[in-house]
Amino acid sequence: MESSSGAFFEQGKQSIKIPVPVYIRASASVAGTKEGQGPFADLFDVVGVDDKFGCDTWEEAESTLQKEALQLAIGKAGLKNEDIRFLFAGDLLGQSIASSFGLASFQIPLLGMYGACSTCGLSLSAATIMIAGGMAQYAACVTSSHFASAEKEFRFPLGYGSQRPLSATWTVTGSGAFVVSSEKGSKDRAMITGITIGKIMDFGLKDSMNMGACMAPAACSTIYQHLVDFGRTPSDYDKIITGDLGKVGQKVLLDMMREKGMDIEKQHMDCGIEIYDESQDAHAGGSGCGCSAITLSAYILKQLEEGKWKRVLFVPTGALLSKTSFNEGQSIPGIAHGVELVSCK
């Protein structure tokens, strides 16, 4: 225990270096219709023909996204449900109901996570901690978001047809699932070699139609601390990828990093900016737990798999917003969790 904890400790307080890598054995992405018309259309495993996915409610549809994504990922890994020792999952809805109702049938022991749109990074980090600690051979992570269930949960029912400002992001309809393993396989998509757990950052912003700006300080804090903890510079990464800052949040992040003496403009990519193209009128970009999750599965892991990128810092960003706190005039704090992904090539 001592020696291993020594190894784990050496990279400083907020990050954990993973001495024996954790491998992403397989992953899957299930996307909605709008995402299926975007730049990554051909890369998703499944694109729904209608966003209700055959269900009666938006929430059931989101549960179905998670169920399909996880089943696909487990199948691609060549495993059975019972081979997955533990499941790490969560979503954006109140009391994480998309996960509760989507994952019950798997009967896999579940560690429920909440990190808003940073959940993909949080669940991959928690699974990595468990596997690096030698407590499981296989674990799975799944998260999701759905445009319609999110608008209903956080803003207005779609039927109201409310206007959206240009700073608003469009919640991605989609779910990404990942099977991680303690043992190297021949077809691993990438390996996880370090994680950086984020702190809650609250700069007092209150605009739920400009969540990019609310989350940027958290992204900056986690990216900066990751680079400091591991003693690296931005150029040590092919990409530094945030989850759903969008165009407004990206500007704020790049400025804040420059103020800290680090320019990441060359490396920075934001899943929310990439997932839709201009013609789709998504305003500032995509958001939601599903945004970074399906982009990781469909696009980012593909680049690592093919060796086009060698090392990536993946930093899903979460806005810790609820309609209750918003209506009570509270600010919107942010949190971001960083996962270092390295190509197996």
Add this chain to the structure above:
Amino acid sequence: MESSSGAFFEQGKQSIKIPVPVYIRASASVAGTKEGQGPFADLFDVVGVDDKFGCDTWEEAESTLQKEALQLAIGKAGLKNEDIRFLFAGDLLGQSIASSFGLASFQIPLLGMYGACSTCGLSLSAATIMIAGGMAQYAACVTSSHFASAEKEFRFPLGYGSQRPLSATWTVTGSGAFVVSSEKGSKDRAMITGITIGKIMDFGLKDSMNMGACMAPAACSTIYQHLVDFGRTPSDYDKIITGDLGKVGQKVLLDMMREKGMDIEKQHMDCGIEIYDESQDAHAGGSGCGCSAITLSAYILKQLEEGKWKRVLFVPTGALLSKTSFNEGQSIPGIAHGVELVSCK
């Protein structure tokens, strides 16, 4: 990795045996007025004089509970905030806002958890996984619930004065915080020697005024699997303690365990039944994340500390309910996470 994972694996699929114990260095409980009039009144560290705890809203009051409980626990451990490497926290409210707003000021890297009222067991389990894996010397866990914020979130605003059936439980106003350590101390309250992560159990019940019955199958599943995984019988434990089944749920649990050939009536205790006395008119008992958390800190750990109990199975129970899924006619699934606590005496 192999040998350690061997050690971790030997106790079966759903449980993890902790070969080198994780120590509960210190804990704290902050309780509301009703809890301060109950059987554990003299055992709580702080009892509020009014349930708004000096705040403008019930949600802010719940955040204050968490802030006070965590600060107290860190102080009792003789540590500073920066000594706590990672924080594991969550609550019952939509998007866990009691934690987000209560814990931001600590600036400790946060892993957000969601397990409804099982969060105390979930967060202690997740912290144990991290510490047993050698990734932190100190971690802290905190959770909370508040009667008024919970009624508003799940049922009706208090102002409506709605009637409660006798099967209903009363959400506990309180927060419990725990500091866990990889190293043995002279004043440790107890040690964690095993955990059992629960599965979602859904028997199709839909009555949010009878959550004990909704959660009992999950408690049964986790307790049964824990005993099987560790090859023990109920008599190997001084107590088998559920979180908030209340009187109705307790009956269901005891019957279900008997059907599985295990009688735990002699060992069983439910925090929800113990936290209020008959005269307090709490109907079936107490509930909420805070119920098991403050009972663990104030009462259960005291018994272990004094050596009155040698080994306890602590099983907080969660009802995976949201008002959205409830209003859409969904059932109320349950989940329960088990933590094996052993006296250091």
